[in-house]
Amino acid sequence: xxxxxxxxxxxxxxxxxxxxxxxxxxxxxxxxxxxxxxxxxxxxxxxxxxxxxxxxxxxxxxxxxxxxxxxxxxxxxxxxxxxxxxxxxxxxxxxxxxxxxxxxxxxxxxxxxxxxxxxxxxxxxxxxxxxxxxxxxxxxxxxxxxxxxxxxxxxxxxxxxxxxxxxxxxxxxxxxxxxxxxxxxxxxxxxxxxxxxxxxxxxxxxxxxxxxxxxxxxxxxxxxxxxxxxxxxxxxxxxxxxxxxxxxxxxxxxxxxxxxxxxxxxxxxxxxxxxxxxxxxxxxxx
Amino acid sequence: xxxxxxxxxxxxxxxxxxxxxxxxxxxxxxxxxxxxxxxxxxxxxxxxxxxxxxxxxxxxxxxxxxxxxxxxxxxxxxxxxxxxxxxxxxxxxxxxxxxxxxxxxxxxxxxx
Amino acid sequence: xxxxxxxxxxxxxxxxxxxxxxxxxxxxxxxxxxxxxxxxxxxxxxxxxxxxxxxxxxxxxxxxxxxxxxxxxxxxxxxxxxxxxxxxxxxxxxxxxxxxxxxxxxxxxxxxxxxxxxxxxxxxxxxxxxxxxxxxxxxxxxxxxxxxxxxxxxxxxxxxxxxxxxxxxxxxxxxxxxxxxxxxxxxxxxxxxxxxxxxxxxxxxxxxxxxxxxxxxxxxxxxxxxxxxxxxxxxxxxxxxxxxxxxxxxxxxxxxxxxxxxxxxxxxxxxxxxxxxxxxxxxxxxxxxxxxxxxxxxxxxxxxxxxxxxxxxxxxxxxxxxxxxxxxxxxxxxxxxxxxxxxxxxxxxxxxxxxxxxxxxxxxxxxxxxxxxxxxxxxxxxxxxxxxxxxxxxxxxxxxxxxxxxxxxxxxxxxxxxxxxxxxxxxxxxxxxxx
Ligand SMILES: Cc1cc2nc3c(=O)[nH]c(=O)nc-3n(C[C@H](O)[C@H](O)[C@H](O)COP(=O)(O)OP(=O)(O)OC[C@H]3O[C@@H](n4cnc5c(N)ncnc54)[C@H](O)[C@@H]3O)c2cc1C
Ligand code: SF4
Ligand code: SF4
Numbered sequence: 001x002x003x004x005x006x007x008x009x010x011x012x013x014x015x016x017x018x019x020x021x022x023x024x025x026x027x028x029x030x031x032x033x034x035x036x037x038x039x040x041x042x043x044x045x046x047x048x049x050x051x052x053x054x055x056x057x058x059x060x061x062x063x064x065x066x067x068x069x070x071x072x073x074x075x076x077x078x079x080x081x082x083x084x085x086x087x088x089x090x091x092x093x094x095x096x097x098x099x100x101x102x103x104x105x106x107x108x109x110x111x112x113x114x115x116x117x118x119x120x121x122x123x124x125x126x127x128x129x130x131x132x133x134x135x136x137x138x139x140x141x142x143x144x145x146x147x148x149x150x151x152x153x154x155x156x157x158x159x160x161x162x163x164x165x166x167x168x169x170x171x172x173x174x175x176x177x178x179x180x181x182x183x184x185x186x187x188x189x190x191x192x193x194x195x196x197x198x199x200x201x202x203x204x205x206x207x208x209x210x211x212x213x214x215x216x217x218x219x220x221x222x223x224x225x226x227x228x229x230x231x232x233x234x235x236x237x238x239x240x241x242x243x244x245x246x247x248x249x250x251x252x253x254x255x256x257x258x259x260x261x262x263x264x265x266x267x268x269x270x271x272x273x274x275x276x277x278x279x280x281x282x283x284x285x286x
Numbered sequence: 287x288x289x290x291x292x293x294x295x296x297x298x299x300x301x302x303x304x305x306x307x308x309x310x311x312x313x314x315x316x317x318x319x320x321x322x323x324x325x326x327x328x329x330x331x332x333x334x335x336x337x338x339x340x341x342x343x344x345x346x347x348x349x350x351x352x353x354x355x356x357x358x359x360x361x362x363x364x365x366x367x368x369x370x371x372x373x374x375x376x377x378x379x380x381x382x383x384x385x386x387x388x389x390x391x392x393x394x395x396x397x398x
Numbered sequence: 399x400x401x402x403x404x405x406x407x408x409x410x411x412x413x414x415x416x417x418x419x420x421x422x423x424x425x426x427x428x429x430x431x432x433x434x435x436x437x438x439x440x441x442x443x444x445x446x447x448x449x450x451x452x453x454x455x456x457x458x459x460x461x462x463x464x465x466x467x468x469x470x471x472x473x474x475x476x477x478x479x480x481x482x483x484x485x486x487x488x489x490x491x492x493x494x495x496x497x498x499x500x501x502x503x504x505x506x507x508x509x510x511x512x513x514x515x516x517x518x519x520x521x522x523x524x525x526x527x528x529x530x531x532x533x534x535x536x537x538x539x540x541x542x543x544x545x546x547x548x549x550x551x552x553x554x555x556x557x558x559x560x561x562x563x564x565x566x567x568x569x570x571x572x573x574x575x576x577x578x579x580x581x582x583x584x585x586x587x588x589x590x591x592x593x594x595x596x597x598x599x600x601x602x603x604x605x606x607x608x609x610x611x612x613x614x615x616x617x618x619x620x621x622x623x624x625x626x627x628x629x630x631x632x633x634x635x636x637x638x639x640x641x642x643x644x645x646x647x648x649x650x651x652x653x654x655x656x657x658x659x660x661x662x663x664x665x666x667x668x669x670x671x672x673x674x675x676x677x678x679x680x681x682x683x684x685x686x687x688x689x690x691x692x693x694x695x696x697x698x699x700x701x702x703x704x705x706x707x708x709x710x711x712x713x714x715x716x717x718x719x720x721x722x723x724x725x726x727x728x729x730x731x732x733x734x735x736x737x738x739x740x741x742x743x744x745x746x747x748x749x750x751x752x753x754x755x756x757x758x759x760x761x762x763x764x765x766x767x768x769x770x771x772x773x774x775x776x777x778x779x780x781x782x783x784x785x786x787x788x789x790x791x792x793x794x795x796x797x798x799x800x801x802x803x804x805x806x807x808x809x810x811x812x813x814x815x816x817x818x819x820x821x822x823x824x825x826x827x828x829x830x831x832x833x
Contacts, residue, residue, distance in 0.1 A: 398507070
């Protein structure tokens, strides 16, 4: 088998986590585990790139052993190899990227292009592509919405804020992440799908050494919401000022569901934003 | 019986108003559909123009057959239960081409 | 990669019928593919809500210890309803809350996945996300199926069509006569979330015990019926509606359902709950009289695909009939494969097996029942008459003296525009039908 040089990284996620309407608590689904549209698109892109370049594609998933069957089914659509890196997502943010980089790197699969889905349904931190690129020393082309898999320099279109677009060309080793609309994964032929349904053995399982806990990304920066000016409290003593500032003793309105016409809904949302102070009331300065 | 509900107005039972009815959109939002790009049901509404019964309009539980002002039918397959009601009640040969969506797509029930 | 596209048997549809068929074939050592178009078994399937599990005794000993159950039904009610009245017959027994139990509420995605997994444990190959698009026929004989996957032909010695009520396979094989909307109803249902304790209180049950209510007279101008079942932390409320009447216009399914939920006998049970899932599915209503040929060359039909659902008023049972017929199909297919004759003659043992089991025995016995239940008397007159008689009996009319029962009955029968001989005749007909 020749060295695979293009990898698709996919994450095994709950595609339809329920929310108990009575308690508003999340409920894991029993049957809906699989791979997101974006991850499936990533595999399709990897397959097309491999075909165009005459190399092999490999699909890699960092996840628990239970993911093996789903990965086997996914792999029936064509990659030369499928690898499951046993990994617990609870190990902390960024750790999946680190274990993936370990397997994708020169000591193991030695790939030179990595394709990821741009977003997982698994409420992850979204850091996998960047962490993989960092550890492998690869370039990054993230959030792609169009991609020409033809041979030669790879040209792709990236989504920027404010509906702007950026055309990127990728030379040499890189991590790409794609949106689900970039490509629809081809269907597995019947024979391969049947074989995958019979046994998941085609999926290689790699165990990461538990004694070498994956190294954490060096600097974790917390997400900072945009600031909002709050008037200084006027209470006399420090305690009352802190209470006023934190709103600790104030009544909190519980979430509510409202139904109505779109106009009514828009008015309700505006009114709520005014109540919270995000919008000025008529005749009031922000 | 006095209750209405399809349009989302309040349900009034013989006991008086009981609880707000949900709108049809909210009702359908409770269902998961893994929509495929190929429509699995196609309605030829040139045939519908000659149809006097138009049973599909009231019978389709997903309310997908919408009469247009010029006598046609507007149909969208995306929120379909794949139940079969429409082709069973349709009396005009050839108006509905009915098939199942590609494997893995279409409606997905979870708590039914 | 090794590729397998040939099996002893292919079973189409991983509903209860298909899973049972694949289970029996795999248990007998046959290679069998169980092909399902949904992403997992049960994903396309909805029903009212109760599985009668005793048929599982033959497949899975002590099935009740592992079946995914919501609640065990220990309380069964039949409700006759008019716009403002309701007369309920309420039966309860704790015996049904102990092994071997009677009925259990369960979600089909859970139940069907569990049963299909049992077949897989016996050695069957479950192939999901694969739609069968037609039969492979050679020399007039079914030799496999076509699927919508690339290179999608799947060859087999026997094909079992367990593809549900719309069975395009049985129709393609010419096993059905003319298909008429008159023989079908559509079921619509809301699964409504309510806290467990609230359900326990409202339905007066405890722990994993639950309630099953069948309702007649709640569908307005459209012949049909209603149901209400308790799950662990949801209640399922739904309607079964005659297709031709629904198509004739007037009411839409969700309007009739909203009216049922607002009825004074039902509103207090479902009030305040949130709709968790809305669903719909067609039912083969006419039972024995609409059944297709069950056997073709290389082909068997089981479950709803063969119209084996029993919809007869107080009974709405299909899952047990599907399992019973599916298991029989699996055994008959194994026997035919062993004897090397999988023509219609070689597979004829299927029908014999069904005749000697409850599947065809019940259907033949209750042949008239579906027509009776959907008929005018049961739909339009019985609920009103029964409720009015109850009202006259229970209402205290002082200072007038109490009227005698016979007088009440006479008076109400006349008030409802009925004649005594008609009532007598219909009663005898009903007794015969349900005899
Ligand atoms: C509203 C309602 C209430 C009901 N209430 C009850 C009740 O309380 N108790 C009870 O016992 N029964 C009830 N039933 C009846 C019961 O649901 C059915 O009788 C039973 O599901 C039949 O099982 P089956 O395996 O034959 O078919 P299904 O359960 O319909 O299974 C058929 C399977 O085949 C698959 N399939 C179809 N076509 C294809 C294809 N071309 N390729 C691949 N796969 C395919 C489908 O996805 C499906 O999984 C109810 C039905 C309805 C609609
Ligand atoms: S019943 Fe058939 S022909 Fe008539 S309007 Fe509906 S789809 Fe068209
Ligand atoms: S199959 Fe059922 S839900 Fe889908 S369009 Fe027809 S009637 Fe409506």
